Amino acid sequence: MNKVIVLTGAGGVLCSTLAEALAKKGNKIAVLDLRIEAAEKVANKIKDVGGTAIAVAADVLKKESLEVARNEVNDILGSCDILINGAGGNHPLGTTSNPFLYKEDLLNDSDDFKTFFDLDSEGIKFVFDLNFIGTLLPTQVFARDMVGKEGCSVLNISSMNAFTPLTKIPAYSGAKAAVSNFTQWLAVHFSKVGIRVNALAPGFFLTDQNRSLLTHEDGSLTQRGQQIIDQTPMGRYGEPEDLIGTTLWLCGEGSKFVTGVVVPIDGGFAAYSGV
Numbered sequence: 001m002n003k004v005i006v007l008t009g010a011g012g013v014l015c016s017t018l019a020e021a022l023a024k025k026g027n028k029i030a031v032l033d034l035r036i037e038a039a040e041k042v043a044n045k046i047k048d049v050g051g052t053a054i055a056v057a058a059d060v061l062k063k064e065s066l067e068v069a070r071n072e073v074n075d076i077l078g079s080c081d082i083l084i085n086g087a088g089g090n091h092p093l094g095t096t097s098n099p100f101l102y103k104e105d106l107l108n109d110s111d112d113f114k115t116f117f118d119l120d121s122e123g124i125k126f127v128f129d130l131n132f133i134g135t136l137l138p139t140q141v142f143a144r145d146m147v148g149k150e151g152c153s154v155l156n157i158s159s160m161n162a163f164t165p166l167t168k169i170p171a172y173s174g175a176k177a178a179v180s181n182f183t184q185w186l187a188v189h190f191s192k193v194g195i196r197v198n199a200l201a202p203g204f205f206l207t208d209q210n211r212s213l214l215t216h217e218d219g220s221l222t223q224r225g226q227q228i229i230d231q232t233p234m235g236r237y238g239e240p241e242d243l244i245g246t247t248l249w250l251c252g253e254g255s256k257f258v259t260g261v262v263v264p265i266d267g268g269f270a271a272y273s274g275v
C-alpha cells in the first residue's frame with residue numbers, strides 16, 4: 001500500500017495489532033499514544049522485523065499536541081494518507097453498579113454502589129471527550145494533509161454498544177453512538193475532497209480495560225462475561241487479529257466506493273436477538 005498511516009491509541013491492545021499488520025503491508029506507520037513508552041514498544045517491534053515506524057507522544061484531547069505530532073510525522077514520514085482514530089475507552093465514574101434499578105437500591109448508601117442517580121458528570125464528560133472529541137481533533141489535524149490527494153481515508157473505532165447500549169455503561173455507549181453518527185456525517189462532508197470515512201464496531205475483545213468486568217482472577221467468566229458469550233453466536237471473544245482483514249479492506253483500494261459505513265466485527269452479536 002505504501003501509505004503514511006497515523007494511528008492514535010496505538011500503544012494499546014487493538015491498535016498496536018493494526019499498526020503491525022499495516023506495517024507488514026509496506027506502509028509507514030506513526031504510532032501515536034499518550035504513553036510514549038507504549039508507543040515506542042510498538043514502533044520498535046515493527047522496526048525489528050524490517051518495517052517503518054515512528055513513535056510519537058500525542059494527546060488526542062489537545063490540538064496543539066496533535067499539531068506538534070503532525071509536524072513530526074510530516075518531517076519524518078511525509079504527509080498523512082490514512083488516520084485510524086483508536087484512542088478511546090470507558091471510565092468507572094460513568095458506569096452503574098447494576099444493569100437495572102430497583103426501589104431498594106436507593107437505600108444502599110455504600111460508596112462503591114452506583115445507581116443512575118450517582119453517576120458523576122465529570123466521569124461522563126471524560127468518556128465523551130476521550131471517544132468523541134478524541135476522534136474529532138485528530139481528524140481536524142491530520143485530514144488536512146489528505147485534502148485533494150488520492151487514496152486517503154479516516155477509520156474510526158466505534159463499538160457494539162453504539163447500535164444498542166450495553167447495560168451499566170451509558171457514557172461509553174452514548175459516546176460511541178456519537179462516533180458512529182460522526183462517521184456518517186464526516187463521510188458526507190468529505191465526499192467532495194476524496195477522503196473516505198468509515199468505522200469498525202468491534203464486539204467483545206478481552207483487554208486490560210474490561211478484563212476485570214468479564215473474568216475472575218482465576219480466568220473463569222463473570223456472569224456478564226458468560227452473558228456475552230451466550231449472546232455471541234460464534235461463541236467466543238474476539239481476538240485483536242480479527243480486526244485486521246476489515247481494516248485492510250477499509251483502508252485500501254478494494255473499498256474505494258465505500259464511505260460512511262460502520263462495520264460490526266462481533267461474531268454475530270448484533271444480529272442475534274437471543275431467541
Ligand code: NAD
Pocket residue numbers: 008009010011012013014015032033034035038058059060061085086087088089090130134157158159160201202203204205206207208209210
Ligand atoms: P487500550 O486501552 O488497550 O488502548 C487505548 C490506548 O489509548 C492506550 O494505549 C492509551 O494510552 C491511549 N490513550 C488514552 N487516552 C489517550 C489520549 N488522551 N491521547 C492519546 N492516547 C490515549 O484499548 P483497546 O481495547 O485497544 O481499544 C482501542 C479502541 O477500540 C478504543 O476506542 C476502544 O473504545 C475501542 N473498542 C474496544 C473494544 C474492546 O473490547 N477492547 C471493543 C469495542 C471498541
